[in-house]
Amino acid sequence: MRKLTALIAGLLFGLGLYLSGMTNPAKVLGFLDLAGEWDPSLALVMLGALAVSSVFFYVARQRRTALLGAPIKMPTRRTLDRRLVLGSVVFGVGWGIAGLCPGPAVALLLTGQWQVGVFVLAMALGMWLFERIEARRLAKA
């Protein structure tokens, strides 16, 4: 059952991305380009998403277990550190270069544009590098 709901949630996420226009990198860049002809669509995507998901999260935060029985894995870190800030800044630079972030990139991957394949391979390499660097750092410590 949990596997089925995971699949359905993934499908819904993708349909939402397509409907909202966020699978079009040109539209995302239209939002990030404040000095050009500005397209505020992305802000409304966030607004629509938060209006719905915050209700679910409010309920989830009162509970220890999810409705299908598994423990609710709420993130526990509270510290505002350099990794959070620098990592997010670096992510934003990459986002601004191509107009792609992980969700839309995955949703577009099988639609046949080579550019998305190149981006996703490089993104996977970046994530793999992170795992390697972290493993080395933890081994030293």
Place this chain on the structure above:
Amino acid sequence: MTLSPDFTPWASLLGGALIGLSAGLFILLNGRIAGISGLLGSLLAKHAEGRAEKALFLLGLLASPWLWSLFATLPGASIQAGGAALVLAGLLVGLGTRYGAGCTSGHGICGLSRLSLRSLVAVACFMGSGFATVYIIRHLMGA
């Protein structure tokens, strides 16, 4: 500031609500955060629990254009960046989201939904650097 004719308030609001419903269902039914970079990253990590559920969420996301195309034609996706720029962008997005522990979905939607200060800071950082990057590329370099 001028408003773009491409602005789609209703479709974006409704699409956003669907994304929010997905993230809401994933936390309440499965107990998991619908953060795409986190899901991808833990599939690439050596040890991670719940791989099957995470992979199935991503499979749904991968298959969503197929489901969409049963009912309507897929909207266009216009990518201007060239090969080298895409490689650089992908590397920065991969490294940055893993160091920053989240992306537009994990921090932007799930994190802000649970009023996380870390996520608010992360969103301010990646939006800020995103705005700055596009300003530099389009208005200072003129690309």
